[in-house]
Amino acid sequence: MVKSLRLEDYGELRKNPRIRPGRPFRFKCIRCDVCCGTGPNVHLSVFDVVRMAHYLDVDVVTFLHVYTNLIIAAHIPHIGLAGDVNGRCVFLGFDGEGRTYCKIYPARPMKCRLYPGLPIAPGHEELELDTKCPGLEEAAEGEESSVPTGLYRQYVEEMRMHYRFIFEEVVNKGRDPVDALYGVLRKLAEELKSGRLPDWADLDRLEKMGYT
Numbered sequence: 001m002v003k004s005l006r007l008e009d010y011g012e013l014r015k016n017p018r019i020r021p022g023r024p025f026r027f028k029c030i031r032c033d034v035c036c037g038t039g040p041n042v043h044l045s046v047f048d049v050v051r052m053a054h055y056l057d058v059d060v061v062t063f064l065h066v067y068t069n070l071i072i073a074a075h076i077p078h079i080g081l082a083g084d085v086n087g088r089c090v091f092l093g094f095d096g097e098g099r100t101y102c103k104i105y106p107a108r109p110m111k112c113r114l115y116p117g118l119p120i121a122p123g124h125e126e127l128e129l130d131t132k133c134p135g136l137e138e139a140a141e142g143e144e145s146s147v148p149t150g151l152y153r154q155y156v157e158e159m160r161m162h163y164r165f166i167f168e169e170v171v172n173k174g175r176d177p178v179d180a181l182y183g184v185l186r187k188l189a190e191e192l193k194s195g196r197l198p199d200w201a202d203l204d205r206l207e208k209m210g211y212t
């Protein structure tokens with residue numbers, strides 16, 4: 001029988017260590033498949049969706065249908081990356097030597113760039129470190145990383161804009177949540193294609209911000 005999560009269990013889950021962006025911690029990615037292979041749990045902002053759809057050269061709504069799970073909770077749409085038949089991220093690949101790689105690496109979502117840093121809330125000054133990541137335990141002395149401060153700021157800004165856009169459409173204008181989401185995505189996709197590349201869509205700029 002599945003045990004319900006109680007408030008005290010949630011307290012246990014919150015015992016992950018916390019770090020500020022820029023603060024070094026012991027870590028080396030060993031390219032296992034724990035993070036990308038244990039379930040479709042990457043929450044996407046509208047900016048993530050438009051960047052990935054553009055990278056794959058597919059329409060934003062098609063991208064939503066094929067690669068994501070959409071949940072409407074309390075009238076607000078929440079977008080999560082879908083899993084394959086094995087429950088792994090749809091974009092997880094394995095090379096000839098069985099090592100993992102991301103098929104959409106240059107356009108991967110912000111939460112993948114921050115991992116094993118887990119944002120607590122947009123605006124919170126710290127992140128949690130996901131202790132399920134073996135790269136934290138297995139890193140040798142001197143193997144360090146940090147959550148880049150500029151990248152975290154960009155993530156926070158995008159999440160604020162994401163919710164502002166959705167709230168404006170759903171709460172203030174009373175639009176259907178799915179129609180509202182489609183509208184926001186199409187507007188951003190048009191912005192991306194019209195003339196100068198917006199900063200948020202510039203994948204080279206994003207890569208220069210670094211990753212954990």
Ligand code: SF4
Pocket residue numbers: 028029030031032033034035036115116132133134135136
């Ligand atoms: S970030 Fe951690 S969980 Fe993900 S592949 Fe690297 S070591 Fe494994």
Ligand code: SF4
Pocket residue numbers: 035036042081089090091092093101102103104105108109112
């Ligand atoms: S998008 Fe790429 S980095 Fe992110 S979970 Fe999927 S395979 Fe991993």
